[in-house]
Structure formats: structure tokens, C-alpha cells
Amino acid sequence: MDRKHFSLVTEPWIKVIDENNREQEISLETLFRNAAQYRQLAGEMKSQDLAILRFLLAILTTVYSRYSAEGQVYKWQNIDEKSFKFQGKRPERDLLATWENLYNQKKFTSELFEYLQSYANRFDLLDAETPFYQVTREEYDSLVPKTKSVGNGKGTVAVKQINRTISESNNKPDIFSPNAPLHKDDVSFSELTRWLITYQNFTAVTDKTKVKSKEKFSVSKGWLYDLDPVFAVGNNLFETLMLNLVLVPQSVRLGKNVFTQRPAWELPALDYIQLRLDNNFPQNIAQLYTTWSRAIHIEWNGNRPTIFSAGLPKLDNEDAFLEPMTTWKVKDKEPIKPTLRWLNSLGRAMWRNFGQYISTQNSNGVQPGIVAWLNNLQSKNMIQPDFSVHLATVGLINDGNATSQSPAAEFADEMRVNADVLFDKDLTDAGWPTRIEETVVRTQKLGLYLSYFAKNVANLRGLSPSVQTDFANQVTAEYYSQLNVPFYEWLASLSSQDERSMRINEWNEKAAYIVMETGQKLLNTATPREIRGQIKDEKLENIFIDYRIFKASVMKTIKNG
Numbered sequence: 096m097d098r099k100h101f102s103l104v105t106e107p108w109i110k111v112i113d114e115n116n117r118e119q120e121i122s123l124e125t126l127f128r129n130a131a132q133y134r135q136l137a138g139e140m141k142s143q144d145l146a147i148l149r150f151l152l153a154i155l156t157t158v159y160s161r162y163s164a165e166g167q168v169y170k171w172q173n174i175d176e177k178s179f180k181f182q183g184k185r186p187e188r189d190l191l192a193t194w195e196n197l198y199n200q201k202k203f204t205s206e207l208f209e210y211l212q213s214y215a216n217r218f219d220l221l222d223a224e225t226p227f228y229q230v231t232r233e234e235y236d237s238l239v240p241k242t243k244s245v246g247n248g249k250g251t252v253a254v255k256q257i258n259r260t261i262s263e264s265n266n267k268p269d270i271f272s273p274n275a276p277l278h279k280d281d282v283s284f285s286e287l288t289r290w291l292i293t294y295q296n297f298t299a300v301t302d303k304t305k306v307k308s309k310e311k312f313s314v315s316k317g318w319l320y321d322l323d324p325v326f327a328v329g330n331n332l333f334e335t336l337m338l339n340l341v342l343v344p345q346s347v348r349l350g351k352n353v354f355t356q357r358p359a360w361e362l363p364a365l366d367y368i369q370l371r372l373d374n375n376f377p378q379n380i381a382q383l384y385t386t387w388s389r390a391i392h393i394e395w396n397g398n399r400p401t402i403f404s405a406g407l408p409k410l411d412n413e414d415a416f417l418e419p420m421t422t423w424k425v426k427d428k429e430p431i432k433p434t435l436r437w438l439n440s441l442g443r444a445m446w447r448n449f450g451q452y453i454s455t456q457n458s459n460g461v462q463p464g465i466v467a468w469l470n471n472l473q474s475k476n477m478i479q480p481d482f483s484v485h486l487a488t489v490g491l492i493n494d495g496n497a498t499s500q501s502p503a504a505e506f507a508d509e510m511r512v513n514a515d516v517l518f519d520k521d522l523t524d525a526g527w528p529t530r531i532e533e534t535v536v537r538t539q540k541l542g543l544y545l546s547y548f549a550k551n552v553a554n555l556r557g558l559s560p561s562v563q564t565d566f567a568n569q570v571t572a573e574y575y576s577q578l579n580v581p582f583y584e585w586l587a588s589l590s591s592q593d594e595r596s597m598r599i600n601e602w603n604e605k606a607a608y609i610v611m612e613t614g615q616k617l618l619n620t621a622t623p624r625e626i627r628g629q630i631k632d633e634k635l636e637n638i639f640i641d642y643r644i645f646k647a648s649v650m651k652t653i654k655n656g
Contacts, residue, residue, distance in 0.1 A: 101220040101284040103227060104211045108285035109147065111332065112137045120285060123211060123218065126151070127203050130333035138289050139260050141489040141507045145324060146296040147289065148339065149420070153384040155207070155340050157356040160381075162206040163189065164196035186354055190342040195477045198337050217360040220288055221395075228291050228391065230364045235392035238306045238368065239405050245392060250304030252404045254280040254287070257294040259491065259502055280399070287400065291391070296320065297491045298388040299501045305406040306390055308372050314406035315388040316500050320491060321412055322421040323434035325452060325463045328485040328509065338469065341419045344380055345464045356381035364390075371407045376415065383417055386410065419464030422451040431461060436492050438503060442572060444579050445488055445508045446586060449535045452486065453517055455528040466517075473514045480515040483587070510583055515591040530595055531586070534602055537656045538578065541610040541649055546571045548645035552617050552638055555625040574613045581605055603653045610649055618642050 101108075107120040111133040118137055126133070136144040162168060171186050197203065211218065220227045236244045243250045282290070296319035305314060327338035358381040359367050368390055377383040392403040413430035421433040434451065445452070454462050466486070472478045487509040493500040519527040549570035553563035585602050621638045628637025 098284075099221060099223075101288070102215060103218040103220065103288060104215055106285070108288045110137045110139075110289070111135065114331070123151075123154075124208060126332070127207055127211075130203070130336060131201055131331050133332040135328075135332060135335065139258075139286075140293070140505060142259065142297060142319075142491050142505055143289055143293045145326065145489050146293045146319060148326070148335070149296075149319075149384040150292050151336060152339055153356075153358045153381040154210070155203070155336060156342065156379075156384070157358055157361075157381045158207045158210045159193050159197070159340070159342060160190065160354050160356045162193075162204070164193045164200065164204060166204055166206055187343045190354070191471075191475065191477070194337070194340060194342050194472075197340075198477065201333060214360060220284055220291075225360075225364070226393070227288070227360070228295060228387070230368075230390050230392050232392055232394070234364055235390060235403055235405065237365070238390050239304055240307060243304045243405070245394060245403055250302070250403050250405060252302065252402050254282045254290075254400065254402070256301075257290045257402065258282070259290070259293055259297060282400065295387050295389065295391075297502060299493065299499060300406075301499050301501060302389070302404050302406050304404065306368060306372070308408070310372075312372075312408040315409040316493070317388045318383070318386045318410060320493065320500075321433060321435060322418065322490065323436050323451075323488065324420050324490050325422060325486055325488050326420050326465055327469060328487050339419075339465060341380060341464060341468045343468070343471070344419060345416050345467050355379060358382055359385040359387060368407065374408065374411065376410055377417065380417060380419070416464065419468060422448065422463055423461040425461055436490060436506060438492055438495060441492060441504055441506055442575070444575065444582075445486070445510045446579070446582050447535060447539060447575070450532045453528050455526075455532040469514070470518045473518050478514060480513075480591070482514040483511050484514050484517050485509065485511045511587040513587075513590060516589045519591065525595070527589065527591070527595065530599060531589075534599055534656070537603070537652060538582070538606045540652055541606055542571050542574055544645055544648045544652070545574055545610050545614055548614055548641055549617060551636070551641040552621075552625060555628060555636070555638060555641075556622065557624070570613065570617070574610055577609050577613070578606065581609075599656065603656050607649055607653045611646065614642065614645055 102122075104123050107122050107125075109121050109123070109126055111119050111121060111126065112135050113119055113133050116134070119133075121129075121133075136147055138144050138147060169186055169189050171189070216222050217225050218227055219225070224231065230238065232245050236246075239250065241247075294317075296317045298315065298317035298320065300314050300316050302314065305312075327335065329335040329338050356379045362370070367387070371387070377386060387407055389407060390405045394401040394403070412432050415433065416431075418433065424432050424434045452463060452466055469478070469484060473480065473482065487507070489507040490505070491502040492504045492506060494503040516527045516531075521527070523529065524533075546567045549567040550563050553566040558566065582602070585598075585605070589598060618638060625638040628635055628640070630636075
């Protein structure tokens with residue numbers, strides 16, 4: 096290897112789209128100095144962008160929990176100027192003031208760049224003693240059994256395996272890879288850095304090597320892999336960073352000191368891994384955003400890396416309310432956990448789970464931390480009432496195989512809602528959040544009637560029960576695909592000044608038209624067998640009778656709505 100250093104602070108490695116819609120590759124320092132000039136992150140995958148966004152937020156959260164927007168050390172804490180570490184109390188007011196001042200001045204302060212320089216060695220991909228997101232050879236050998244040491248050449252993962260556009264193991268080639276077979280393991284330093292961050296967040300469990308431990312443990316598949324992520328999107332990268340910069344998280348109300356930020360790179364690697372072996376859940380957002388799933392060591396042969404990887408323990412996700420970027424699964428008498436996406440939910444749009452994103456009269460009462468944070472900002476007039484809240488979700492879904500959990504698909508979606516609608520204080524039947532959630536439920540009820548009708552048609556065709564279900568799912572998927580764009584447009588157009596019943600009826604009519612049009616297609620393509628029908632329980636059943644029942648159910652639901 097010709098190079099001895101690759102500094103994330105000064106070397107270009109982050110992909111962005113600038114304000115002229117051109118792709119650029121920039122350094123950490125350049126990004127933070129000019130964040131308002133970039134539209135968005137633009138890596139190889141949207142899920143990679145999310146992993147890097149959280150890495151960037153870990154840096155910002157750490158710095159601005161220690162220094163105000165005026166560059167002053169907060170009065171309620173003492174700081175070591177060399178380590179940038181402190182022990183704080185409950186500084187909500189000061190932190191909110193810092194957020195507001197940064198947001199209004201539309202740029203980050205010199206303390207951020209001083210912090211990057213002070214930890215420059217930890218942000219160096221090739222550093223001999225503290226390589227970025229890695230352990231040294233000596234540390235790796237001390238963590239794994241002797242048979243798995245670097246010298247034995249076992250426990251490696253290929254570049255093509257951590258590259259999530261390929262995700263190929265040696266046993267199962269990816270024939271649809273974007274790279275030719277001879278170049279699947281080619282990687283630049285900048286690309287490797289992006290995939291290294293992504294791999295720590297979305298890992299799977301195919302590795303055969305684990306760090307040594309007195310207690311047995313389940314290997315982490317990556318913290319982000321276990322979430323149904325949600326985050327805010329701004330008009331430019333600076334806004335996106337600021338809207339997701341949660342300086343006062345929900346877990347404050349639990350009485351925890353979550354202000355002492357300690358990202359993974361501020362701890363010696365072996366100390367950090369010991370915390371994981373001791374089953375210590377991260378106590379602050381910066382540490383959560385920089386959670387490792389693997390102890391990784393990279394050996395270099397020229398510019399080609401050999402990546403050694405040892406599994407770390409899975410984090411306990413019960414009641415993990417420190418995590419701001421997830422929806423929550425709430426069941427009676429069970430611990431609250433982050434929602435997890437599965438392959439069968441791949442095509443399910445965000446709006447269909449509206450009640451998981453905001454508190455309504457009928458919801459489970461646990462909203463994502465990022466939504467609670469935006470609500471807090473809006474209630475304190477730090478963002479305007481008519482501010483368009485742009486929420487997005489993106490992530491990877493595993494293959495459902497317990498022994499691999501390899502990435503099978505990527506999902507992404509987004510929705511916009513005006514802040515005065517989303518954060519309407521009226522949570523009764525008359526409030527916007529409850530009215531929207533009821534509208535979503537009603538719209539999905541129409542989909543259920545369509546599914547019944549489609550299944551009856553499939554039965555008249557003489558299809559087997561499993562094929563009937565597949566056919567019904569296909570028909571309802573078409574219904575929802577036609578709904579997505581108009582529903583998002585309707586949702587984004589809502590205002591606190593609207594006459595609510597009129598706007599609800601406007602959508603009801605649209606949904607009824609689409610569901611009836613979808614049902615009409617089945618009627619128009621009826622075969623003689625479906626028209627002739629069959630005798631069931633001494634009654635005639637044919638497609639016309641089934642259609643009348645379907646139409647009556649739709650009209651009754653809309654009328655009652």
C-alpha cells in the first residue's frame with residue numbers, strides 16, 4: 096500500500112448532490128462548511144446515505160452538547176479541552192437555544208472543525224494505531240480465538256460482501272451484480288469508508304467468527320437493520336442535519352443523563368468492545384449512532400484490502416427510547432420494541448401506518464423520537480406552524496432466513512405534512528391527526544372489500560385457495576399503488592384552516608372512485624364461467640352478485656365516513 100493515511104476530515108469520500116444537481120465527492124470538513132450548498136447525500140444506496148447521515152449527526156450531537164452556538168462552554172458543565180469530554184446535568188434550555196441559533200445562522204461554528212482536528216487520527220481509515228471503525232491486528236488477535244487470528248487467515252469477509260449493492264458470499268454468486276466478476280472486490284478508499292459505515296449498521300449474521308466472551312451471545316446483525324427508520328428531510332443538507340439533530344431526546348423524561356455524548360471513536364477500541372460484552376446499551380445518541388456490529392481489522396496487499404470481521408453481541412432493543420429514528424411496536428403485556436420491516440411489507444407505503452408516526456386518539460401513544468423532537472421545536476416556535484414536515488423512511492429488509500438474514504431488498508418512501516396539521520394539539524375525534532388516521536383506516540377498509548371481491552372472483556374461476564389469495568393480493572396491490580401519489584398530494588395540501596369534513600369527504604370520493612374502478616376491471620374481464628356462476632349453500636353466486644355486494648359495502652363505508 097502506497098499510502099499511510101486517508102483522512103475522512105480532509106479527503107473526499109462523502110457523495111453529495113450540489114445545488115446545481117451535480118454529484119460531488121467531498122470531505123467531512125467541506126461538507127460541514129458548505130452544508131447549505133448541497134441538496135442531499137448521494138451514495139450508492141439510500142440506506143448507505145442513512146447510515147452516513149447518522150454518523151454525521153453523531154459528530155454534531157457531540158460538539159453541540161459541549162459548546163453553544165456562540166462557541167461558549169455551557170455553564171452547567173466542565174470540559175477537558177484535550178478530550179472534549181464532560182459530565183453534564185439537565186441542560187435542555189441551553190441546548191434548545193444552541194439549536195435555534197445554529198438553525199437561524201445557517202452554518203456550523205469553528206468548534207466543530209476544532210473537534211474534527213482533535214480526533215483526526217480516529218477519523219483516519221489507515222491510521223496505524225486507531226484506524227477508523229476498526230481495531231489493530233494486535234487488538235483483533237486478542238479478541239478472537241487463536242484459530243481465528245489474522246495469521247490463520249480465517250474469519251474474513253470480501254469487499255463484495257460488505258458492498259450492499261452486491262452482498263455476495265463466496266458460496267452464492269450474485270448474477271445481477273452491478274460489477275463484473277473480476278471487479279467485484281475492487282474498491283477505492285472513499286468507497287470502502289462508505290461501505291464500512293454501512294456494514295456496521297446493516298450486517299446480517301453469516302459471519303463464522305465471534306469475539307471471545309464468557310457468556311454466549313447472539314451476534315448483532317446491525318442496529319439499523321432492526322428498525323423501521325424514520326427521519327426528517329430538509330430543503331438542503333444543512334436543514335436535513337439540523338432537523339435530525341436531536342439535542343434533547345425523548346429519554347430525558349425517563350430521568351436519564353443523555354447529554355454526555357460519547358461516540359464510539361472517543362473510547363479505546365477494546366474498552367468499547369468490553370462495554371458491548373458487558374451488555375451495556377448506549378447511554379447517549381452519539382454512541383447509539385456509531386454502534387458497531389463487528390470488530391473489524393483490515394490488512395492491505397497493495398491497494399486491495401483483506402477484511403477480518405468478528406461478531407459483537409446484539410443490543411437489547413426493549414424500551415430503547417433513546418433511538419429517535421424508528422416507529423414502535425406496542426402489544427399488551429409485552430415490552431415495547433422498534434417495528435421491524437419484513438419482505439411481505441415491502442410495498443406498504445408510509446401513509447398506511449400514519450398512526451405509528453404521530454399520536455392520535457386511536458394510536459399506541461408512542462411516536463418516533465424524531466417526530467417528538469420536531470413537535471417540540473414547533474411548539475417553541477423554532478419552526479413555523481406552516482412548515483412542511485418532510486418525513487422519510489429507508490432501509491434494508493433481510494431475506495427471512497434466520498441463519499443468514501442477508502439483505503434481500505431496499506425500501507424507501509416519504510411523506511409531507513404541514514406542521515400545524517401533524518402537530519394539531521386537538522387529539523380528539525375532531526383533531527387532524529385522529530381524522531387522518533381514521534381516513535387511512537377507512538381507505539384500507541375499502542381495500543379489504545376489494546380483496547374479498549377479488550378472492551370471490553378467483554374462486555369462481557376455480558383457482559386453488561393459495562392462488563386465490565395471491566390473486567387478491569395482486570389486485571389490492573394495484574389499488575394501493577394508484578392511491579399512493581394522490582394520497583400524499585392530499586395529505587401535503589391539508590391546512591389547519593381547512594374545513595375538515597369537506598377535505599375528508601374529498602378524499603373519500605377519490606378513494607371510492609379508485610377502488611370501484613379497480614373492481615370494475617375485474618367485472619369487465621369476466622369469463623363465461625364467472626358470469627354463469629355456481630350454486631353455493633343453495634344460492635346462486637356469480638360475479639355480478641359479488642360485484643353488487645362489493646359496491647354496496649364501499650358506498651356504505653364512504654357514507655358513514
